[in-house]
Amino acid sequence: EAGVVQSPRYKIIEKKQPVAFWCNPISGHNTLYWYLQNLGQGPELLIRYENEEAVDDSQLPKDRFSAERLKGVDSTLKIQPAELGDSAVYLCASSSEGTGLRNEQFFGPGTRLTVL
């Protein structure tokens, strides 16, 4: 079974530039998550999708961050414009929710963003 795929793996941009990250979840997983992981910290949830619906985006800084999952499969996270403090690893995860199932989330390798 293929795991969660993310691209690019690394991205270096100058501040005020836009950037986008792409995620392909595990096949059949209806729930997709975007997390932010700062150095030396645990992941922090940015947004959670169930199919194509964003069911929890309370932690997403909506002034500069946006996300979409148009067909309920792949997802894109965008930052425009990027700031120095956005430098971090952006992790995508997916899970298959359901009664009685574990809530196990499978993580992708992440995109390491450096804003100069």
Add this chain to the structure above:
Amino acid sequence: GENVEQHPSTLSVQEGDSAVIKCTYSDSASNYFPWYKQELGKRPQLIIDIRSNVGEKKDQRIAVTLNKTAKHFSLHITETQPEDSAVYFCAASINYKLSFGAGTTVTVRA
């Protein structure tokens, strides 16, 4: 929202000894507690998890205990090996939303 605290932040153990990591959570509604292992530059991977209706779970050299009354849970690794060196994260979940601790860097000395 849920707040998860994790201790210690770093842990160095001699190969073959045990390692214990402790976490506390704030919201009594949390019902799922996974532990993730993250090696340098790699993705977090689930190593063990426990639900709120279970007090203890073991998988080979790894065990997790949960005390719902005190709102804390712990990871125990026995007979540590060099490949156990990594960052370990605890998390607590309410309605599929995971809140992570800050992580424990475990170093196993040969």
